[in-house]
Amino acid sequence: MNELNPSAITIESEGRDDRPSVASQRSRRDRSARRVFSVITLLPIFLIVVITLALVARSWPILSAYPLKDLILGNIWKPDDKLFGFWPFIMGTFWVTIVGVLLAVPPCILVAIYLTEYAHSLTRSTAKPILDLLAAIPPVVYGVWGLLAIVPFVDQVLAPFSERWLNNIPLFTVNQPTGFGILAGGIVLAVMIAPLIVSVLYEIFTTVPNDLRHASLAVGATRWQTIRSVVLPQVMPGIVAAVVLGASRALGETIAVLMVVGNVAKVPTSIFDAAYPLPALIANNYGDMMSIPLYDAALLCAALVLLVVILIFNILSTLVLQRMLERKWA
Amino acid sequence: MGMKKNRWQRRHLVEAFMQLLMRLSLVVVAGSLGLILWTIIVRGLPALTWDMITQSPKGGFYMGKGGGVLNAILGSLYLAGGGTLLALIFSLPIALYLKTYLGDSKWGRYVRLSLDVLWGIPSIVYGAFGFTLMLAIGLRASLLAGIIVLALVELPIMTRAMDEVIRRMPADLEQAALALGSTRFEVALRVITRQMLPGIVTAVLLAFGRGIGDAASVLFTAGYTDRIPTSLMRPTASLPLAVFFQLGTPYPEVQQRGYASALLLTIIVLLVSFGSRWISGYLNKYTIK
Numbered sequence: 001m002n003e004l005n006p007s008a009i010t011i012e013s014e015g016r017d018d019r020p021s022v023a024s025q026r027s028r029r030d031r032s033a034r035r036v037f038s039v040i041t042l043l044p045i046f047l048i049v050v051i052t053l054a055l056v057a058r059s060w061p062i063l064s065a066y067p068l069k070d071l072i073l074g075n076i077w078k079p080d081d082k083l084f085g086f087w088p089f090i091m092g093t094f095w096v097t098i099v100g101v102l103l104a105v106p107p108c109i110l111v112a113i114y115l116t117e118y119a120h121s122l123t124r125s126t127a128k129p130i131l132d133l134l135a136a137i138p139p140v141v142y143g144v145w146g147l148l149a150i151v152p153f154v155d156q157v158l159a160p161f162s163e164r165w166l167n168n169i170p171l172f173t174v175n176q177p178t179g180f181g182i183l184a185g186g187i188v189l190a191v192m193i194a195p196l197i198v199s200v201l202y203e204i205f206t207t208v209p210n211d212l213r214h215a216s217l218a219v220g221a222t223r224w225q226t227i228r229s230v231v232l233p234q235v236m237p238g239i240v241a242a243v244v245l246g247a248s249r250a251l252g253e254t255i256a257v258l259m260v261v262g263n264v265a266k267v268p269t270s271i272f273d274a275a276y277p278l279p280a281l282i283a284n285n286y287g288d289m290m291s292i293p294l295y296d297a298a299l300l301c302a303a304l305v306l307l308v309v310i311l312i313f314n315i316l317s318t319l320v321l322q323r324m325l326e327r328k329w330a
Numbered sequence: 331m332g333m334k335k336n337r338w339q340r341r342h343l344v345e346a347f348m349q350l351l352m353r354l355s356l357v358v359v360a361g362s363l364g365l366i367l368w369t370i371i372v373r374g375l376p377a378l379t380w381d382m383i384t385q386s387p388k389g390g391f392y393m394g395k396g397g398g399v400l401n402a403i404l405g406s407l408y409l410a411g412g413g414t415l416l417a418l419i420f421s422l423p424i425a426l427y428l429k430t431y432l433g434d435s436k437w438g439r440y441v442r443l444s445l446d447v448l449w450g451i452p453s454i455v456y457g458a459f460g461f462t463l464m465l466a467i468g469l470r471a472s473l474l475a476g477i478i479v480l481a482l483v484e485l486p487i488m489t490r491a492m493d494e495v496i497r498r499m500p501a502d503l504e505q506a507a508l509a510l511g512s513t514r515f516e517v518a519l520r521v522i523t524r525q526m527l528p529g530i531v532t533a534v535l536l537a538f539g540r541g542i543g544d545a546a547s548v549l550f551t552a553g554y555t556d557r558i559p560t561s562l563m564r565p566t567a568s569l570p571l572a573v574f575f576q577l578g579t580p581y582p583e584v585q586q587r588g589y590a591s592a593l594l595l596t597i598i599v600l601l602v603s604f605g606s607r608w609i610s611g612y613l614n615k616y617t618i619k
Contacts, residue, residue, distance in 0.1 A: 026513055026516070027513060029513070029515060030513035030514060030515040030516070033515040033518075034427075034431065034514070034515065036423070037423045037424075037426065037427040037431070038427060038431070040420055040423045040424055040427070041423070041424045041427045041428065041432070041441055042441075043420060043424065043485075044424070044441060044444040044445050044448055044485070044486065044489075045440065045441065045444045047444075047448060047482070047485075048444055048447060048448060051451070051455070051456075051459045054459055054462045054463065054466075055455075055458065055459065055462070057462075058462045106355075107355035107358055107359060108355075108359075110348075110351055110352045110355040110356075111352065111355045111356050111359055113352060114349075114352035114353065114355070114356055115356075118349065118352065123356075127356065127360070129607075130359075130360050130363055131359075132603065133363055133600065133603060134359070134362070134363050134366075136536075136539050136540075136543075136599050136600070136602075136603045137363075137366060137543070137596065137599065138542070138543025138544070138545070138570055138595055138596075138599060139543065139544070139545060139546070139570075140543065140545045140570040140573045140574055140592065140595070141366070141370060141543070141573075141592050141595060141596050141599075142366070143573075143574075144369075144370065144373075144573060144577065144588070144589060144592040145365070145366045145369050145370065147577065148369050148373055148589070149365065149369045191362045191366075194359055194362075198359070222341050222342060222344075222345040223345060224341075224344055224345045224348045224349075225341060225345075245450070248450050249450065249452075251452070252450075252451070252452020252453075252454060252455065253452065254452065254453065254454040254545070254546035255545040255546055255570065255574060259574075259577070279452060279454045279546065282454055282457075282458060283454060283546060283549055286457075286461070286549065286550050299458070300458055300461075300462065303454065303455050303458035303459075306452065306454070306455060307451065307455050310450055310451060310452065310455075311447060311451075313450075314446065314447045314450035314451075315443070315447055318443055318446045318447065318450075319443070322439065322442070322443065
C-alpha cells in the first residue's frame with residue numbers, strides 16, 4: 001500500500017473520503033443521541049428524588065422544632081400561636097378518601113366485569129369514550145358540579161333521610177345542616193376516580209385467559225358463577241391494587257374537594273360533618289404562608305406527608321399491576 | 331330432584347340479578363357524565379355572553395360590573411401550550427429510548443415505574459415543589475413558573491401515553507429498518523416517530539387537556555392578574571382559577587359568570603378530546619398497516 005504512487009492515493013482517498021465519513025457520522029450521531037436520550041430518560045427517577053428532598057429540606061425547620069408525634073397527633077392548628085397539629089387535617093383527608101373509595105369501588109368493579117365479560121362490542125366502544133371524557137373533565141368543573149348538584153342533594157335529600165332513619169348510628173349523625181362536608185366530597189371524589197379504577201380493572205380482567213372461562217362454562221356454570229369462582233380469584237391482587245391506586249388519586253385531589261367539603265379544622269365524627277383535608281389546607285393558605293414564621297415549613301410539611309403516603313400507595317399498587325399485566329404478554 | 335331444580339333456579343336468579351346490578355352501575359357511571367355536563371350547561375349557558383370571551387375584566391368585575399375572562403382563556407392557553415411543548419421536548423426522547431434501547435429490561439421497568447409514580451403525585455404537591463423551586467432560583471409567580479410546573483405535571487402523562495402506543499408497534503418494521511443498516515437513532519426518528527405519529531399526537535393532546543384544566547399547580551406558581559399576559563416573567567390568569575375565584579365572591583352575578591367560565595373550560599377540554607380522536611384518525615391513514 002505504501003508503494004502506491006502519491007497521485008493514485010489522493011484519488012483513492014478522495015473516493016473513499018465520502019463513504020466512511022458518512023457512516024461514521026451516522027454512528028457518531030447515533031452514539032451521541034443515545035447518550036443524550038439516556039440522560040433524559042433518567043429524568044423521571046431524578047425528579048421523584050428531587051421533589052422529595054426539596055420538600056424535606058423546606059419542612060425541616062418544623063420537623064426539627066417539634067417532635068413528629070406532636071405534629072401528627074396534635075389537635076390544634078393555630079399558626080399565630082405556633083401550634084401546628086395536623087391531626088384534624090389527616091383525619092379529614094382520611095374520611096373523604098374512604099367515603100369516595102367506598103362509593104366508587106363496588107360500581108366500578110361491576111362496570112369493569114360487565115365490560116369485559118358481558119358487553120356487546122358496541123357497548124364497549126361507547127363506554128370507552130364516556131370514561132375518557134369523565135377522566136378529561138377538569139377538577140374545578142367537578143367542584144362546580146359538586147357545589148351546584150351534590151351539596152344541595154346531600155342537604156335536601158341525604159341528610160333528611162339520615163336524620164329520619166339513621167340518626168342513632170354514630171357515623172351518620174347530622175350535626176350541621178349545610179350539605180357541605182365529607183359525604184359531598186366523597187361523592188364528587190367517587191365520580192372523579194371512577195374512570196381510573198374502571199380502566200385499570202378492565203386491563204386486569206382481560207389478562208385472564210379465555211380458556212379458563214370456557215372450561216368453567218363448559219361444565220355448566222353460569223356466567224356469574226364463572227366470574228365469581230374463576231375470574232375474580234385470578235385478579236384479586238389486581239383489584240386491591242386498583243383500589244389503592246384510586247385511593248391515592250383521591251388523597252391528593254385538591255380543588256374539587258376543597259369546594260364542597262366545608263373546610264372546618266376539626267376531627268370529623270360523622271360523614272355529614274365538614275372536614276378540612278390536607279390538600280385544601282395547602283391550597284387555602286399559600287397566600288399568607290410567608291408572613292408567619294414556620295408557617296411555610298408547616299404547609300410544605302403537609303405536602304410532604306401527602307407525598308410520602310401517595311408514593312408508598314403508588315409504588316406498591318404499580319408493582320402489583322405491572323406484574324399482573326406482564327402475564328398477558330408472556 | 332326437587333332440590334336440584336331449586337338450586338338451578340337460584341343460580342339463574344343470581345345471574346339475572348348481577349347482570350341487572352352491572353347494567354345499573356354502568357348507567358350510574360355514564361349517567362354521572364351526563365349529569366355533570368347537564369348541570370354545567372344549564373347553569374353556565376345563561377351567563378355565557380360574547381363579552382365573556384372577548385374582554386378582560388374591567389374595574390369592579392368581581393363585584394358584578396362588566397368585562398370577561400379573555401385574560402384567563404389566553405393565560406390558560408399560554409400556560410398549557412408552553413407546558414405541553416416543554417414536556418414534549420423531554421417525553422418524546424424518553425418514550426423513544428424506552429422502546430429502542432431499554433425495551434422490557436430492568437431499567438425499562440424502573441423508568442416506567444417512576445413515570446407511573448410521578449403520574450400519581452397530586453398537582454398540589456407539584457405546586458408546592460414548584461414554589462420551593464421558585465424560591466430557590468429567585469423566580470416570582472409568573473407565566474414561566476406556571477409553564478415549568480405544568481410541564482412537570484404533564485410529563486408523566488404524555489410519556490406514559492406515548493410509551494403505551496409505541497411499545498405496541500409491530501417489531502418487524504423496526505427490524506426491517508435495522509436490517510437495512512439504519513442506526514437505532516434513525517429508526518427512532520424516521521420509522522417509529524412516523525409510524526406512531528397518531529398515538530404521539532393523542533398523547534400530546536391528552537397532556538394538554540390535563541394541563542389546561544389543572545388548578546392546584548398553577549395556584550402557587552402562575553399567580554393571577556386581570557391583564558392579558560405579555561411576558562414570560564409576568565403573572566398570568568388561568569381559566570380554572572378564574573372559575574374558582576369568581577365562585578368565591580358573594581355576588582350572584584359574578585358566581586353566574588363563574589359557571590359560564592366553567593362551561594368554557596369544559597368546552598375547551600371536550601374540543602381537545604374530540605379533536606385528538608379526529609386528528610389521530612386522520613393521521614392513521616398515513617401509517618403502514
